Amino acid sequence: MKFIVIDGLDGSGKDTQIDLLAQYYRNQGKNVVVRSHPCDDNKYGRKSRQALQKTGKFNHIKATIYFGLDAIRSVRKYSHDDKIDVLIFSRYILAVMYLPGVVNTITYKIVSAVLPTSDTMFFLDVTPEESLKRIGSRDEEIEMFENMESLTKNRENSKKFTYNWNVIDGNQSIEEINRQIIDRCTEYD
Template structure:
């Protein structure tokens, strides 16, 4: 049976680090692993989402979210139903809807949560805005529209209404401590499925 894992969280929460750590666990088991980190640069939706994220304003805010959604849907179609891989790990997935205007975001979340695949291995890395900014500053990358104290604080609060069916992991800890919690839950889930 195909294993579907999602690592989501605010910018700087350690998503890509955790995706790579969990991928290594499954690769060591001899499993075929596919990683999708959204927005992806291998298609027009992901590239347009990234371009919009590097700009300011409400229009770019909405464009970034819509293109992100199309990018994630494309990944689901291409990889979740692909018989050549048995572990699919997504970095960022449906929680991007929290960036849509209030009210709309709740409705869209309910729809995509119903339509798109979910699993018991969906993790939200709950990082404090201060730690998030510290990590982003150390990366030396171009700043995206949501990468500031005000947006991080607001979006962390917003995320709470969407993570009721997620495994919420405190993410100010070290990568190793966070990984241990995620791996433990995923391996426990594997035992229940076998």
């Protein structure tokens, strides 16, 4: 099974790239499963999403814990299914960047040692300004981390964790980002 992760700040284009990548593999006759966290098909994902729609430290911690449980559930349920050719995760282990202080670094080291990783993990690096512009164009409720201060902080935090990721400039065109992702993925086919 090919395991692909696409992550990035809100508004970085994760869903767009996942849709394009999934279609690319489906056009080859591959069985593709996409897990975009937090997922709405289980209680952990729903509780994470509910907490993200609120504010405050308690909801911040709640959102992160439930998010982690949702991702772990996805790994357990889908990563050993022989019928799946390509498993694509959106928002996976980089959610730890939302944790405070050094807790995020320690948690990342533990989580990345326990959960599966691959050579096809992508971080779409978009400026906070571009991220906010894209978020503003969506018809969705704003989440607790979708503001300039949080986006700036989280982009800086992400640099501590993406040293072994494929970092792609998310400010480029959709087509160019997609080409870079597919090029990297096909290196490992």
